[in-house]
Amino acid sequence: MEDPRLSADHDLEQARAALDRGEMHHAADHLAGAIAHAPTLPETHELLSRLAARADGGLELFPVGQHAFVGTVVARAHLLAAAGRPEDGLPLLAAASGHTPGMDWAGVPWVSEPSLGARMDPDMLARMVMRLCTAIGDPAPEAGREALQPYLTVVRHAVAAHPAHHLLLGAGSALARRVGDAAIAVDWATRGVRVRPSKLGEIWLGYAYRSAGRLPEALDALRRAVTHDPDDLSVYADIAGTLAAQGLLDEALEWIDRALARDPDFDCAVHTGHRLRFRSDGDVEHLVRLADFQRYHPDDTHEHTDLAECCQDVPWLGRVPSAPDASPDPRRRFPVASRPPAPRPSVAYPTVARAAVARPSAAAVQRLQRVAHPVWPHPPAAYDAAVGLLLVEPQELLGLLAHPPATPDTEVGRALAAHDPARWTRCVYVWACLGLLHHGADEPWSGSRRRRLLVELAAGGTDAITEAALFALVTYAWVEPAARADVADVVARALADVVTTASAQSADIAWSVAQLALATPGLAPQARELAAAVIRADEEGSTTATIPRQRSRRPGRRLLPHPLLGGRLWGWLTGRVTRSRR
Template identity: 65%
Template sequence: MEEPRRSADRDLEQARAAIERGEMRHAADHLAGAIALAPTLPETHELLSRLAARSGGALELFPLEQNAFVGTVVARAHLLAAAGRPEDGLPLLFAASGHTPGRDWAGVPWVTEPSLGVRVEPGLLARNVMQLCTAIGDPDAGNTRSMLRPYLTVLRHAIAAHPEHALLLGAGSALARRVGEPETAVEWAQRGARARPSKLAEIWLGYAYRSAGRVGEALAALRRAVTHDPEDLSVYADIAATLADAGRMEDALAWVERALAKDPDFDCAVHTAHRLRFRADGKLSHLVALADFAADHPDDTHEHTDLAECCVNTPWLGGVPEAARGDDDPRRRPPSTEPATAVSVERLLRIARVTWPHPPAAYDAALGLVLVPPEQLMALLTDPPGSTEDERRASRVWACLGLLHHDTDEPWMTSVRRRRLVELAVGGADAITEAAMFALIAYAWVDPAARTDVTGLVTGRLMNLAGPARKNRPPIAWSVARLALATPDLRDDTRELATAVARAEEERSRPRIPRQRSRKPKRDRRLLLRWLTR
């Protein structure tokens, strides 16, 4: 927080000097920068008022152009409010909050004035709220909630002025549950459903009940939504997810099967079905099938996070697991004697993370490493950046993922990228081994034609390092077993061996990947887009 404040102070100092020189556009640029860094800083608003007084309102200094800078948009909103047009400024703040929800764009007095809720057109306010809700979590996390509460105050004032406006009540309910006020969400959704019964009203009511922990009432509302529109299969998926969360997996799967019977390729139903089937039996094949579906349907109706939810906190599926035991140093001849350059290290560190959403996402994220030559990626395997053992292991993983993006014009089986990674995977039993194996496995997730080859390689490594003939397993055995469990199309007997090895090692050290928060899918995005385009 100190650095943005110092940067904002520097912008303010230059803006003051520019005003004194009469360079109003230069001053406006620095004020936009300051307000982007510290949107509620009193000094910024005082100087903005001074600029407006010297420039006839100054609106022309903060134009709304395509891809406008967020600071420019917010400054214009405040100038409109100062000119007696707060209802015109409010949508600009909504846009800023949708762009960066964690910034306190609306934490200024004019936003919470009761008169604003009366002046703003209720339908426009409802649409602004609905668009904001698509950009934030459901419910949203921690600090962001406080940044959005001024909008809830606007809604309270607007609903008081328009107590029967169904769309405003429903949109207000959606925001209320996102900022952690489930009872308010229920009250407004109930009133909206009474004022104008509809599918959307029942969906909002169902979500509100669910956020309040009233599962039975949530299911009843969602079932009523189905009666309004039996062909909206996204509601079937929501019912299935709600039932599953309530522990009623058999009923949940029945609902999702009903949706698939109507449309086997409906994205919400497919994603939900694979996620629930995985929850029911734990078979990796469901997640691989989901990844294949997502790859074949890049234009889904909205963003889905089902695959990431299933992979989170699972070794290798969701990130590099903590080391089971042993040291991090490779016990083999280094793959490269060429030192890594500072540029290569920087490019790797821009991408390298200990966690990732799922293997296909890790593969995609490594595309930027095509700018790092293969010889440099091999050097990064020898001397990986990182301050901890797990960070260095992660750096090796990303270096190997980067190798996948070189020589991609060559057929997989005869490619240089395959040869490099196979040599790394079979040439030892250390951190380089697991890094290369994961890269091969990630490629098997994104290229079904490579799965038989990769599965054979992984099976061979597992048998060599942890098979029945092995009396003493090396420290890497647990990691290799977990890698095998992340491999598509592994034979059942091999999966059973990997499971036994992993469990035996986990009883000794219980390694895990760092916990990360799983975000709920934004399930009403598709409905919102349909509503807005009617």
């Protein structure tokens, strides 16, 4: 599949040879392969016609079962069209497009014939279009929209033949807005509601107006949908989202509260509500509660992306932030990974110098390189992604911290090596620490080896390893409510220490530790105020910025007035322009 045309040519060569030998089934297999690689290649369709002529239409050579190969499905669709049954072939093409929307399965002349739309049963076409809409996304990805245009052409012809079919008009509107034709979407949805007012028709119209940027009219339509069916709480969430797009958060949350009053566990309202409340006040507790809801309600009505959207590009919630200088002290001492006696708060665990930590094995390096990445959807997703590091022993994870490997030969690895090699090293620290969370998971958290190792790493210096260990602790607090009070205390103490430590290196990471603190579930208000002040001072860029004073646990240490030093934008990696300075 690296070169579809070469692959298709190879399959065509094999199909011709099989056809010459009279091996029809062998030829059909290769033709299906050629169509899967290059569905509109003229040579493929010419050979398909030859095969059909020699095999009584060829349909029996391309059976469609429960797990049919996509090339077989598409080939059968073309043979049905050649046999005068294009209305039977089109649903097969639509099924292929639902499977891989970016492929040009329907870009063939018979699909665009005006007679096809006229001869299709409008009810069946409407249902086919609705299934396709469900599969292609809303909106469809920009790169794949051209491949979906033939279906919109069929709907145009069908609407011309059946101008008063409300279901076809509504389904066609849904397809039109997904492929970027908002004007047609509004026109068809308006006509559909005019023919038969209904909840579904008003929803289609509301979405069409919203895609056209006509938000007040979208709200009017969605409110009318509620009058048709006050019990459909998904419409309440849609109204709230539309109001939020206009900046009307208070009114949006009123609709969310109305939905939650009817059903406190209705997933769309819960997800939208937490997202909007986080947008309103920036309190991470809304996202933590959303993550808890997702964990306890795995069977939602559909996939939600609210948590990932809120965490996207937020330091530590969705990515590793950059830092100007966060290299570990070469004298840093690492905790011993072997299982110690039952821990007590007063016991100091043995440590070893960094130089004494053995280098990790090649297998450990490969496992870490497979999972390490500078971005993740949200902290629970990062925790889940690190489960593969359960196969790397704790001592080797410590070895990865002491001796971080080179960037992998992957697209992301090459980009990091070229533009920001220090970020890769920080990725190694982050994922090695996340890996420690998965060892001894059956041990109670308070006395566990994984907690002891991470707390020692967090307290063993003031550098990127400190941040990585703190992030692992914060991540565990997201996925395990019983650990939240303990982790919040550890993070609060780390924040106070880094702010009150008068060294340039600790000042460099104070902003990052403050971001970690704001990502910590259950953080005390005083610590949250301190973290916010650190970040505010950094953003203001003024050495006179005021940070709330904390009582230092170390006599003689003065409070730093301003922990500055910014980081680089990283749109080159994420593909988007960031607003934050890190």
